[in-house]
Amino acid sequence: MKNVKILWLIIILLLAFSGFLINKFVSGKVAPYEDGRTSVVLNKDERNLILAEMRAFLVSVQGVSQAISENNMDKVAELAFKAGMAAEEGTPGSLMQKIPLAMKKMGFGTREQFDGIAQTARTTKDATVAREQLDTLMLTCIACHATYRLPEPIE
Numbered sequence: 001m002k003n004v005k006i007l008w009l010i011i012i013l014l015l016a017f018s019g020f021l022i023n024k025f026v027s028g029k030v031a032p033y034e035d036g037r038t039s040v041v042l043n044k045d046e047r048n049l050i051l052a053e054m055r056a057f058l059v060s061v062q063g064v065s066q067a068i069s070e071n072n073m074d075k076v077a078e079l080a081f082k083a084g085m086a087a088e089e090g091t092p093g094s095l096m097q098k099i100p101l102a103m104k105k106m107g108f109g110t111r112e113q114f115d116g117i118a119q120t121a122r123t124t125k126d127a128t129v130a131r132e133q134l135d136t137l138m139l140t141c142i143a144c145h146a147t148y149r150l151p152e153p154i155e
């Protein structure tokens with residue numbers, strides 16, 4: 001009987017711990033901010049990594065847009081693919097824990113939309129469709145910026 005009780009105790013502890021982990025994964029490391037956005041609290045290196053990815057995003061958007069205007073669909077495919085899920089490989093797991101689930105969804109959503117543009121550029125090569133996809137993709141940039149910020153760490 002004693003063993004059964006210990007077993008239950010272990011099960012309850014494990015459930016509580018996994019609940020804690022799931023909760024952390026969903027909510028991330030966040031704090032409210034006075035302008036209505038949510039602060040995502042990262043350390044200096046993590047913040048620098050994300051901001052560098054952001055500047056690369058802007059470069060990608062400009063490059064893809066220009067390539068569409070030039071109707072150079074090979075270049076559209078190349079640039080959009082580079083900004084797609086392929087770019088996500090190097091992101092450390094610890095960083096993923098601190099980013100709220102809704103923000104992760106928008107981040108990956110942006111990557112997937114770049115893949116979608118690359119797909120259009122390789123298959124139908126329809127510049128109008130690619131332009132519309134880029135327009136829609138940029139709504140995700142706007143939505144995420146309206147919701148989250150990355151405060152400078154006090155270190």
Ligand code: HEC
Nearest residue numbers: 051054055057058103106107110140141144145148149150
């Ligand atoms: C998943 C959320 C998210 C998405 C999607 C996103 N951003 Fe950002 N971006 C942020 C956050 C958060 C910041 C920091 C804003 C702050 O602290 O005020 C930021 C900052 C930036 C910066 C400033 C970088 C710096 O060095 O300060 C640029 C440029 C930028 N984003 C471009 C883009 C572009 C272009 C896209 C779309 C292709 C995009 N972002 C999509 C969340 C996102």
